[in-house]
Amino acid sequence: MPVNxxxxxxxxxxxxxxxxxxxxxxxxxGAWAVGGSLLAACQPAAPPPAAPAAPTTAxxxxxxxxxxxxxxxxxxxxAPAPQPTRAPTTVATVAPAAAKPASTGPLKLGVxxxxxxxxxxxxxxxxDGMNLYFEGIGNKAGGxxxxxxxxxxxxxxxxxxxKVRKLIEQDQVELFTGIVSTPIAYGARDLLxxxxxISVISNAGGNDLTRGRKSPYIFxxxxxxxxxxxxxxxxxxxxLTKKVVITAADYGFGxxxxxxxxxxxxxxxxxxxxxxxxxxxxxxxxxxxxxxxAANPEATYNFYSGSDAVNFVKQYNxxxxxxxxxxxxxxxxxxxxxxxxxxEAALGGISSLHWAKTLDNPENTQFVASWRAKYKRExxxxxxxxxxxxxxxxxxxxxxxxxxxxKDALVKAMEGVKFSSPRGAFEFDPATHNVINPIYLRxxxxxxxxxxxxxTATLGTIKDPGA
Amino acid sequence: xxxxxxxxALQLLNALAFSMLLFQLAAGLSLIFGLLRFVNxxxxxxxxxxxxxxxxxxxxxxxxxxxxxxxxxxxxxAGLGLEVVLLRPLYRRPHLEQVLLTFGLAFVLGDxxxxxxxxxxxxxxxxxxxxxxxxxxxxxxxYPRYRLFVxxxxxxxxxxxxxxxxxxxxxxxxxxxxxxxxxVAALGIDVGRLFTAVxxxxxxxxxxxxxxxxxxxSLQLGMDFEALLLALIVVVIGGLGTLRGAFxxxxxxxxxxxxxxxxxPDYSLLVIxxxxxxxxxxxxxxxxxxxxx
Numbered sequence: 046m047p048v049n050x051x052x053x054x055x056x057x058x059x060x061x062x063x064x065x066x067x068x069x070x071x072x073x074x075g076a077w078a079v080g081g082s083l084l085a086a087c088q089p090a091a092p093p094p095a096a097p098a099a100p101t102t103a104x105x106x107x108x109x110x111x112x113x114x115x116x117x118x119x120x121x122x123x124a125p126a127p128q129p130t131r132a133p134t135t136v137a138t139v140a141p142a143a144a145k146p147a148s149t150g151p152l153k154l155g156v157x158x159x160x161x162x163x164x165x166x167x168x169x170x171x172x173d174g175m176n177l178y179f180e181g182i183g184n185k186a187g188g189x190x191x192x193x194x195x196x197x198x199x200x201x202x203x204x205x206x207x208k209v210r211k212l213i214e215q216d217q218v219e220l221f222t223g224i225v226s227t228p229i230a231y232g233a234r235d236l237l238x239x240x241x242x243i244s245v246i247s248n249a250g251g252n253d254l255t256r257g258r259k260s261p262y263i264f265x266x267x268x269x270x271x272x273x274x275x276x277x278x279x280x281x282x283x284x285l286t287k288k289v290v291i292t293a294a295d296y297g298f299g300x301x302x303x304x305x306x307x308x309x310x311x312x313x314x315x316x317x318x319x320x321x322x323x324x325x326x327x328x329x330x331x332x333x334x335x336x337x338x339a340a341n342p343e344a345t346y347n348f349y350s351g352s353d354a355v356n357f358v359k360q361y362n363x364x365x366x367x368x369x370x371x372x373x374x375x376x377x378x379x380x381x382x383x384x385x386x387x388x389e390a391a392l393g394g395i396s397s398l399h400w401a402k403t404l405d406n407p408e409n410t411q412f413v414a415s416w417r418a419k420y421k422r423e424x425x426x427x428x429x430x431x432x433x434x435x436x437x438x439x440x441x442x443x444x445x446x447x448x449x450x451x452k453d454a455l456v457k458a459m460e461g462v463k464f465s466s467p468r469g470a471f472e473f474d475p476a477t478h479n480v481i482n483p484i485y486l487r488x489x490x491x492x493x494x495x496x497x498x499x500x501t502a503t504l505g506t507i508k509d510p511g512a
Numbered sequence: 513x514x515x516x517x518x519x520x521a522l523q524l525l526n527a528l529a530f531s532m533l534l535f536q537l538a539a540g541l542s543l544i545f546g547l548l549r550f551v552n553x554x555x556x557x558x559x560x561x562x563x564x565x566x567x568x569x570x571x572x573x574x575x576x577x578x579x580x581x582x583x584x585x586x587x588x589x590a591g592l593g594l595e596v597v598l599l600r601p602l603y604r605r606p607h608l609e610q611v612l613l614t615f616g617l618a619f620v621l622g623d624x625x626x627x628x629x630x631x632x633x634x635x636x637x638x639x640x641x642x643x644x645x646x647x648x649x650x651x652x653x654x655y656p657r658y659r660l661f662v663x664x665x666x667x668x669x670x671x672x673x674x675x676x677x678x679x680x681x682x683x684x685x686x687x688x689x690x691x692x693x694x695x696v697a698a699l700g701i702d703v704g705r706l707f708t709a710v711x712x713x714x715x716x717x718x719x720x721x722x723x724x725x726x727x728x729x730s731l732q733l734g735m736d737f738e739a740l741l742l743a744l745i746v747v748v749i750g751g752l753g754t755l756r757g758a759f760x761x762x763x764x765x766x767x768x769x770x771x772x773x774x775x776x777p778d779y780s781l782l783v784i785x786x787x788x789x790x791x792x793x794x795x796x797x798x799x800x801x802x803x804x805x
Contacts, residue, residue: 161626161733162733162734163732163733163734164631165626165630165631165733166630166631166632166633167631168631169630169631200734295777295778321777322777322778323773323777323778323780324773324777324778324779324780324781326734326738327773328729328730328735328738329526329530329728329729329770329773331526331529331530331659331770332523332526332769332770332771332773332774332777333773333774333777335519335522335523335774336774338519339519351633351732352633352729352730352731352732352735354633355633355635355730355732356729356730359635359730363644363645363656363658364645364654364655364656365645365653365654382632382633383633385632386632386633386634386635386730387635388635388637
């Protein structure tokens with residue numbers, strides 16, 4: 046993810062722009078736009094009068110995203126102001142929020158999920174999954190109505206973390222859930238931990254969130270990178286081939302997935318011939334494909350998600366690699382959100398994940414049927430994670446009769462939540478607060494005429510080692 | 513061909529295919545800048561819109577070719593309307609206001625796409641005659657037909673542009689307009705209409721490249737700004753406002769990117785950035801740009 050490092054925008058005034066300087070400023074504006082810090086991009090363009098009118102998000106994002114800017118005078122005076130006021134508020138609001146008797150009236154549940162940009166579909170699936178569960182039980186948790194306060198996660202850590210702050214301080218949410226992207230989860234971790242807001246992470250899978258940076262108040266219902274990738278390494282070495290090439294998107298989760306796969310693959314006698322980490326995001330994998338072929342492996346293990354997964358799998362097929370080099374990878378490479386766009390290029394692909402749409406258990410059959418009835422589209426693993434996040438919240442609140450003020454009791458209640466989920470048995474590891482996941486081996490085959498993941502084996506019930 | 517050279521030949525084809533995709537993307541941006549003197553920051557959004565409309569039209573009609581022909585015309589006409597209604601009143605104002613307008617337009621169009629098509633990743637199948645791989649006798653391996661088509665389309669387009677610019681009266685007027693719009697107006701040519709036509713044409717080109725790119729890559733939210741950045745890099749390197757610059761800039765960026773990705777996949781963005789820095793230091797106006805001072 047292109048994090049917004051300030052590309053040192055020229056802070057010259059509009060009137061004195063030479064033509065060439067103008068062009069450079071424009072190029073920089075474009076670069077900023079791509080970085081996602083869109084409103085901030087108006088900064089060099091906006092003459093002073095526009096500054097006070099700038100929306101709060103821009104102002105809020107500014108100090109954190111660009112502390113090293115060669116700040117023009119206006120900015121220098123504006124920037125320090127919010128900073129000191131904000132720091133004390135964190136401390137100040139924590140105490141009253143905790144002391145407030147919060148067990149009557151509607152339950153305020155803060156939700157941070159991406160509703161725009163590349164992860165918009167994941168955010169929609171998770172929220173729809175939550176709503177499916179809440180509606181199914183009459184929208185009550187511990188006898189209280191569930192009231193969702195939602196914010197858009199987007200893709201950029203700095204503004205997303207500000208929104209977590211807003212949910213905690215301004216909206217005073219009693220519980221928090223969501224977060225798709227790992228860097229954003231790491232960014233929000235201290236805020237949530239310090240404010241003791243009990244949080245249910247419903248996607249972000251960076252290992253460290255339930256290892257070195259775990260918090261008693263943070264629970265994860267989704268997965269860790271290690272959990273999904275590790276079991277496949279052993280299976281692949283024992284059952285498929287001892288020679289693979291690993292490729293993964295060059296960011297934390299991709300690298301962690303690759304490392305976990307490699308660890309168990311090598312422990313079981315496999316040899317990794319080559320590792321390739323293309324930049325993220327990436328539209329064209331054609332340059333990497335001859336490199337894979339040159340290493341002459343019998344299979345590849347790959348991690349990509351979203352549009353990267355679509356492009357990789359299609360191009361892997363277009364260039365004829367799939368015929369001779371078995372396509373395997375993380376479940377996200379071949380999940381329901383990308384499978385329709387991959388089409389037949391995905392056929393034969395093998396992956397591991399903690400769920401599959403075709404998984405045969407009563408809860409999943411029920412979940413898939415009610416999802417289709419309500420939303421008229423196909424569910425994904427993200428939808429299932431939203432569904433389970435909502436259920437965890439409801440089950441825990443029922444145990445404490447809706448009282449969120451007693452944090453320790455609520456944490457205990459959360460730790461004890463156990464139920465039959467569409468993924469199989471659901472329970473937390475009390476030591477890490479990460480979910481203990483059944484991991485399934487899946488192969489893409491034609492299901493009712495369309496490519497779909499068929500579960501061919503269970504790779505075990507996997508607990509993240511937590512260190 | 514000796515077998516050890518096959519990977520290199522494949523990478524050269526990859527580089528050419530990506531370069532031609534970039535050229536088709538950047539040409540419209542460069543053209544509009546050359547004449548209208550502002551950077552159309554909605555260029556990526558028109559590209560994205562073209563891709564999604566191409567998807568819709570190809571699905572509805574069952575013909576990719578119909579989409580490739582129809583979508584650029586439709587989006588170009590929309591661009592014509594936008595120029596007349598939104599941009600024209602701003603021509604007397606500083607260029608930055610025109611740029612900001614197109615920047616805002618980019619967000620509006622991005623949201624329109626999200627409303628109409630949602631956040632799912634989409635892909636467009638190449639037409640049946642371009643599906644699969646073509647066997648290249650010289651290489652002894654297959655290469656995706658669609659990529660060969662992208663190369664052909666880019667080269668043909670470049671040839672047509674050259675003919676249009678060098679050999680027709682319209683091309684002469686556009687070239688003159690790039691040099692000195694006031695003088696062109698003084699000669700009795702309606703510069704306003706010329707601006708409108710060029711803007712519409714540039715926007716149509718963005719949509720055309722979007723339709724071309726859809727089966728090559730995939731469609732997703734955020735592709736608009738990604739494309740805009742690439743197009744900006746290409747025209748900054750090639751020299752803003754010249755089609756020749758867009759062509760050679762695209763070749764340079766496409767080749768550097770392809771070989772950069774192959775050699776150091778995790779630092780590949782750095783390769784393009786370094787290239788841009790090197791060009792800007794040695795030739796601040798770009799390879800073929802004139803200093804417009």
